[in-house]
Amino acid sequence: MIDVYMWTTTNSRRATIGLEEAGLEYTAHPVNIQEGEQKTPEHTARNPYQKVPAIIDSDGPGGKPITVFESGAILLYAAEKTGTLYGKDARDRVEVQKWFALHLSGSLPILGALRQNPPMLAGAQRICKVIDGHLADHEFFAPDFSIADLAFYPRIANWAEDSLPLTDYPNIVRWRDQVGARPAVQRGWAQPKI
Ligand SMILES: N[C@@H](CCC(=O)N[C@@H](CS)C(=O)NCC(=O)O)C(=O)O
Known part of the structure; x- marks a missing residue:
């Protein structure tokens, strides 16, 4: 399962549209950046830059959990994990x-x-x-x-x-x-x- 930590922002939605297009299941968790929730210790552990989005995939490489921040890196992760959205040759x-x-x-x-x-x-x-x-x-x-x-x-x-x-x-x-x-x-x- 993939947990997505996000708010109602374009950068956050880049992550969820990527996961959807790759056919990956996820649960979206709101992180209210207007209330400063991106600066909590819990979110800082997900992203030291204290921004959204970030994801945690409990089934990362080697079957171990992995955390990914930066929406571009999340797109790459979804493409790599599924072999989709990244060209056929x-x-x-x-x-x-x-x-x-x-x-x-x-x-x-x-x-x-x-x-x-x-x-x-x-x-x-x-x-x-x-x-x-x-x-x-x-x-x-x-x-x-x-x-x-x-x-x-x-x-x-x-x-x-x-x-x-x-x-x-x-x-x-x-x-x-x-x-x-x-x-x-x-x-x-x-x-x-x-
Ligand atoms: N390059 C980053 C940008 C992330 C970003 O700027 N997130 C904003 C919301 S769109 C944020 O978390 N702002 C809160 C803050 O900077 O404290 C990405 O694409 O993930």
């Missing part, structure tokens, strides 16, 4: 890795910062142009639906249109609606139940 895996890395190191920090920091608009437009151009002739980031899509989706699913209207990026909108229609994504997005 070495060439496809490189496609997944490129876009997964770009999202973690570029798209998410840049678009996340834009909301509080409007001068980052040029950088946000630049990354959105690259992503929109790729999605113009690719259904998903890699040849098949993968953790590269799951890494980026929560940021765009919860996008504030007034920061940067997505109307200028029709392929991102098409992709967002397609990913958002997946039942597993919808189930993961509905967590935690509070």
Whole structure:
């Protein structure tokens, strides 16, 4: 069994949509970050950075419990554990890795910062142009639906249109609606139940 410690945030839901898409069972436990619950000793033992999400898999490698923090690492863990969402061969895996890395190191920090920091608009437009151009002739980031899509989706699913209207990026909108229609994504997005 996998226990997920999370709140109603995009980073947290990245973990649950990944577990859902990988077909892994889990129980979601709310950690109310508005009440400081991420700073308790119990949660600090799960994530020394005192953030959500974190997971504990009682059946980790070697049959022993394992703790994973960082939503990107949780996506990788779910993909590795199930052999899903990570490309069907070495060439496809490189496609997944490129876009997964770009999202973690570029798209998410840049678009996340834009909301509080409007001068980052040029950088946000630049990354959105690259992503929109790729999605113009690719259904998903890699040849098949993968953790590269799951890494980026929560940021765009919860996008504030007034920061940067997505109307200028029709392929991102098409992709967002397609990913958002997946039942597993919808189930993961509905967590935690509070
Ligand atoms: N890079 C981390 C970001 C996690 C993160 O920033 N979590 C926020 C909620 S979205 C949090 O726990 N904030 C509480 C705090 O910083 O005290 C991940 O993807 O897991």
